[in-house]
Amino acid sequence: MTIRRRIYLALGFLGALHASVLLASFFAPYDPEVQDRELPFAPPTRLHFVDERGRFHLRPFIYACASSSMPVAACVEDLTRAFPLRFFVRESSAVEKANLANQGAELGASESKRRHWRLFGVDQPARIFLLGSDGLGRDQFSRLLHGGQVSLLAGMLAAGLALGFGLVLGAVAGFYGGWVDELIMRSVELFLALPWLYLLFAVRAFLPLHLSAVQSFFLLIAVMGVVGWARPARLVRGVVLSARERDYVAAARGFGASDVYLLRRHVLPQAFGVVMTQAGILIPQFILAEVALSYLGLGVAEPVPSLGNLLAELQQYHVMASYWWMFLPGAALIPVFASYYALANALQERAGVVPT
Amino acid sequence: MLRYFTRRLLHGLFLVVGVSLLTFFLLQLAPGDFFAEMRLNPQMTAESVAAVRHQYGLDRSVATRYLLWINSVRKGELGFSFAYDSPVACLLWARARNTLILTLSAMLLSWLIAVPVGLGCGARPGGWSDRLCLGATSSLLAIPDLLLALGLLFLAVRTGWFPTGGMVSPGFDDLSGWGKVKDVVSHFCLPVATLVLGTVPVLVRHVRAGVVEVLASPFIRAARAHGITRRRLLARYALRGAAAPLISLLGLGITTLLSGSLLVEVVMSWPGVGPLLWEAVLARDLYVVVGAVMCSTLFLVGGNMVADALLFAVDPRIRTE
Amino acid sequence: MTTQNVTGTKFEGGHEGRPYVSRFSMTTTALQVRALSKTFVQRRMLSRKSIGITALRGVELALQLGCALGLVGESGSGKSTLGRCMALLERPDSGEIWLDGKNLLSLKSSELRRARRSIQIIFQDPARALNPRFSAVELVAEPLEILRWDTYEARRRRALDLMEEVGLSRQWGNRLALEFSGGQRQRLAIARALAVEPRILVLDEALSALDAPLQVQIMNLLVDLQVLHGFSYVLISHDLRLIWRAVDEVAVMHQGTIVERGKVRDVFAAPGHTATQMLLELC
Numbered sequence: 001m002t003i004r005r006r007i008y009l010a011l012g013f014l015g016a017l018h019a020s021v022l023l024a025s026f027f028a029p030y031d032p033e034v035q036d037r038e039l040p041f042a043p044p045t046r047l048h049f050v051d052e053r054g055r056f057h058l059r060p061f062i063y064a065c066a067s068s069s070m071p072v073a074a075c076v077e078d079l080t081r082a083f084p085l086r087f088f089v090r091e092s093s094a095v096e097k098a099n100l101a102n103q104g105a106e107l108g109a110s111e112s113k114r115r116h117w118r119l120f121g122v123d124q125p126a127r128i129f130l131l132g133s134d135g136l137g138r139d140q141f142s143r144l145l146h147g148g149q150v151s152l153l154a155g156m157l158a159a160g161l162a163l164g165f166g167l168v169l170g171a172v173a174g175f176y177g178g179w180v181d182e183l184i185m186r187s188v189e190l191f192l193a194l195p196w197l198y199l200l201f202a203v204r205a206f207l208p209l210h211l212s213a214v215q216s217f218f219l220l221i222a223v224m225g226v227v228g229w230a231r232p233a234r235l236v237r238g239v240v241l242s243a244r245e246r247d248y249v250a251a252a253r254g255f256g257a258s259d260v261y262l263l264r265r266h267v268l269p270q271a272f273g274v275v276m277t278q279a280g281i282l283i284p285q286f287i288l289a290e291v292a293l294s295y296l297g298l299g300v301a302e303p304v305p306s307l308g309n310l311l312a313e314l315q316q317y318h319v320m321a322s323y324w325w326m327f328l329p330g331a332a333l334i335p336v337f338a339s340y341y342a343l344a345n346a347l348q349e350r351a352g353v354v355p356t
Numbered sequence: 357m358l359r360y361f362t363r364r365l366l367h368g369l370f371l372v373v374g375v376s377l378l379t380f381f382l383l384q385l386a387p388g389d390f391f392a393e394m395r396l397n398p399q400m401t402a403e404s405v406a407a408v409r410h411q412y413g414l415d416r417s418v419a420t421r422y423l424l425w426i427n428s429v430r431k432g433e434l435g436f437s438f439a440y441d442s443p444v445a446c447l448l449w450a451r452a453r454n455t456l457i458l459t460l461s462a463m464l465l466s467w468l469i470a471v472p473v474g475l476g477c478g479a480r481p482g483g484w485s486d487r488l489c490l491g492a493t494s495s496l497l498a499i500p501d502l503l504l505a506l507g508l509l510f511l512a513v514r515t516g517w518f519p520t521g522g523m524v525s526p527g528f529d530d531l532s533g534w535g536k537v538k539d540v541v542s543h544f545c546l547p548v549a550t551l552v553l554g555t556v557p558v559l560v561r562h563v564r565a566g567v568v569e570v571l572a573s574p575f576i577r578a579a580r581a582h583g584i585t586r587r588r589l590l591a592r593y594a595l596r597g598a599a600a601p602l603i604s605l606l607g608l609g610i611t612t613l614l615s616g617s618l619l620v621e622v623v624m625s626w627p628g629v630g631p632l633l634w635e636a637v638l639a640r641d642l643y644v645v646v647g648a649v650m651c652s653t654l655f656l657v658g659g660n661m662v663a664d665a666l667l668f669a670v671d672p673r674i675r676t677e
Numbered sequence: 678m679t680t681q682n683v684t685g686t687k688f689e690g691g692h693e694g695r696p697y698v699s700r701f702s703m704t705t706t707a708l709q710v711r712a713l714s715k716t717f718v719q720r721r722m723l724s725r726k727s728i729g730i731t732a733l734r735g736v737e738l739a740l741q742l743g744c745a746l747g748l749v750g751e752s753g754s755g756k757s758t759l760g761r762c763m764a765l766l767e768r769p770d771s772g773e774i775w776l777d778g779k780n781l782l783s784l785k786s787s788e789l790r791r792a793r794r795s796i797q798i799i800f801q802d803p804a805r806a807l808n809p810r811f812s813a814v815e816l817v818a819e820p821l822e823i824l825r826w827d828t829y830e831a832r833r834r835r836a837l838d839l840m841e842e843v844g845l846s847r848q849w850g851n852r853l854a855l856e857f858s859g860g861q862r863q864r865l866a867i868a869r870a871l872a873v874e875p876r877i878l879v880l881d882e883a884l885s886a887l888d889a890p891l892q893v894q895i896m897n898l899l900v901d902l903q904v905l906h907g908f909s910y911v912l913i914s915h916d917l918r919l920i921w922r923a924v925d926e927v928a929v930m931h932q933g934t935i936v937e938r939g940k941v942r943d944v945f946a947a948p949g950h951t952a953t954q955m956l957l958e959l960c
Contacts, residue, residue, distance in 0.1 A: 186374075189371060190371060190374045190375060190378060193371045193372075193374075193375055193653055193656055193657055194375055194378075194379075194649065194652070194653055194656070195611075195612060195614075195615035195616070195652050195653075195656055197615065197618055197619075198615050198618075198633070198648075198649050198652050199649075201633060201634075201637050201645075201649075202379050202382055202383065202645065202649055203382060204637070288500050288502075291500070291502060292502060292619055295502060295619075296622065296634055297638065298637065298638075311502065311506065314506055317513075317520070320506075320509065320510055320513055321513045321514075324510070327506065327507070327510065330500075330502070330503045330506060331503070333500060333503065334498050334499055334503070335498075337497075337498040337499075337500065338494070338495070338498035341494070341497060341498060342494075
């Protein structure tokens with residue numbers, strides 16, 4: 001397969017992944033904060049096509065779990081009533097609130113209860129847990145989608161921030177040289193001398209520990225961006241240095257071009273290729289960092305889901321031993337990384353660097 | 357040549373000092389400290405909290421504290437841990453020893469596996485073994501460390517073949533000498549396996565790339581024309597040619613000896629530097645954090661220097677600079 | 678017509694040498710270089726010693742209006758440095774460069790920027806001197822864009838006119854620079870330099886990368902353009918045969934100073950300095 005085709009394939013796949021995650025509210029049957037205390041650690045709901053009388057239905061249906069069998073991780077299906085899977089469900093907030101109130105379930109503090117479409121759903125009081133539920137009865141599938149949104153977004157924003165800083169500082173260092181260059185390069189070395197996870201820790205450590213979910217999200221992005229600028233800065237500086245010495249830059253200077261013009265027209269476009277390649281490498285790294293930090297409790301805070309958050313439940317022995325579906329958020333990361341790495345490899349090959 | 361090394365040494369020293377300053381001052385900016393939680397306790401009056409802080413020297417200025425810390429480093433204590441009520445150094449050495457047991461074994465094992473596999477793959481680029489190789493490494497690379505650790509732990513929990521975390525079982529002290537060794541080994545299988553699974557794909561790819569590049573070069577074709585057998589070719593010539601990047605990889609492996617296993621240690625409850633650092637961050641145990649970060653930096657800077665030195669020794673081209 | 682110099686080397690003038698053309702009865706100085714000195718310093722890290730390479734030692738040079746001067750010398754004699762200093766690409770350590778009654782080295786940056794237009798340089802390697810991602814018309818119009826001259830359309834038109842002047846078809850305006858051959862790129866470089874209507878053109882080994890027939894073509898182009906636009910040019914080259922054909926006067930540089938100056942026919946026939954002799958011998 002040619003390089004270009006590989007790039008397009010990887011991009012296409014990534015685009016599909018990101019789109020599905022962006023439209024989390026549509027694909028997810030429930031809001032991520034909605035709890036159902038009567039169904040903690042419910043296993044993934046089984047979809048049936050054939051009812052107990054042997055009749056085949058085109059539309060799959062589920063059975064509710066008989067509540068008396070909770071919280072053991074085996075859902076005894078209540079065969080008295082079948083709940084068909086409905087597509088393009090649109091629930092009004094009032095109805096949903098009333099239904100949930102009847103169940104005795106709790107609503108999360110921040111309910112985004114606008115009337116909006118969902119791809120599928122089932123009537124109350126059954127719940128469709130495609131990937132099971134967690135300790136508080138929250139649908140893992142919905143949380144996966146929303147968590148994926150948070151994690152992927154965090155990765156991209158942080159990478160954008162780091163690349164932005166790196167681009168500006170690297171360009172300034174390379175273009176102006178002198179003590180500015182020395183200062184920036186020494187800082188780069190300093191930042192690179194710390195193992196990055198440890199640096200994240202150190203920086204995270206100096207910030208307040210107990211923050212609201214939204215604050216923690218942006219703080220995390222800021223921290224990752226601030227920590228990750230060093231390597232892109234060094235690469236951009238290299239590009240800028242070589243571009244600066246070109247004769248055509250000297251010629252343009254000979255026509256009286258200002259520094260800004262030279263940067264804009266001649267130097268920075270060269271850096272663009274490097275930045276793109278770096279993006280393919282940094283974004284998965286930052287997604288991973290977010291997952292790691294959230295797993296350790298230093299990233300996105302509850303109740304906002306993130307893939308790291310979701311995995312944190314596995315720190316408890318009984319969860320890991322009995323509830324295998326709690327692993328699935330982690331498994332969702334694998335195709336994301338695989339595509340990003342494929343993309344990064346292809347971009348590197350195109351730029352002439354030998355990827356390993 | 358001596359000048360080159362003194363220069364690198366000074367540079368490394370500058371980095372270490374710089375990092376110590378950076379971490380120290382960053383951490384000082386943290387709102388609240390270890391004793392902040394104490395204030396919430398109704399039995400503790402404000403004065404007693406202040407007294408405790410004074411006792412630990414937390415009410416002094418930042419610069420004074422840094423100088424005191426430097427002094428402590430000189431004495432070999434690396435500051436004082438509030439949570440463990442002991443000098444940081446003893447804490448750190450014990451944990452670091454545990455981490456190094458893990459990472460050194462993992463490194464050894466990874467290299468032992470990766471070099472022959474990489475050689476085998478690189479020997480016939482494009483062949484079925486090569487494609488298998490690339491496929492396997494790509495798949496493994498796509499799985500993050502955290503997942504590998506969780507996955508292996510899950511395996512242990514389900515099958516009971518391996519203990520599920522920690523370094524020693526309860527009742528360790530009652531075991532015989534050989535029994536103790538076996539116990540530790542059974543505990544460290546899983547973490548080492550995780551680390552190895554994480555590093556082998558990267559190494560294999562590098563070895564393979566190096567071998568492929570060397571095999572494509574003209575002097576190898578000349579050697580083949582002379583009739584040297586393929587096996588001899590691989591062993592004596594290809595590996596030597598690909599040695600330079602591999603050596604620097606080795607040096608770089610040293611850089612992560614202390615820091616690379618943090619997640620694995622936390623997941624598998626292995627008592628290494630990772631969990632120590634994590635707890636210290638959550639508890640704001642200032643000097644532990646600084647000490648742990650400094651140690652890892654030492655390894656990182658040292659590893660880079662070792663990599664440079666090895667490269668210098670191996671690659672004659674660099675010597676003429 | 679052939680001449681023979683002291684060492685016995687014959688010069689064939691395929692073009693009869695180049696007749697001395699002066700458009701002015703009075704010699705008016707376009708550019709005056711006074712006591713120009715430049716030393717390049719290389720400092721090694723962590724060492725006290727620094728190695729200095731003196732490129733120019735108190736160079737004195739006067740360039741007349743409308744003249745064509747050749748600058749020759751062995752490698753390291755400083756001719757390229759002199760050319761770059763004249764084009765204001767390098768800053769000399771001491772000395773003066775007078776143009777229009779002003780010392781260019783003492784001007785403030787805004788005035789300097791205006792003065793830069795008067796002296797342009799053409800580099801040896803056209804591949805490096807032109808940004809390969811620019812199109813031909815963007816390249817030639819770049820100086821106008823930098824000076825914010827007129828509108829976008831007017832700049833484009835002028836660029837295309839200039840392209841025609843240097844012998845390139847207007848239709849190639851949108852082609853990228855890397856699609857042109859070496860000789861064509863030099864033409865683009867010349868067109869670009871002419872866009873700002875310079876008074877002096879410095880050609881730093883500009884023809885060395887081209888093959889012989891192409892050199893002749895570009896040389897002829899340059900001569901024609903000079904008649905048309907009236908600039909003076911300085912041709913820096915190590916190829917004496919080219920110098921013979923291309924310029925009126927020649928200045929010989931040796932170890933940072935100008936050791937000989939005169940009409941090319943005279944200097945080559947009867948070299949006064951040992952350096953000139955050595956150059957001619959090597960020919």
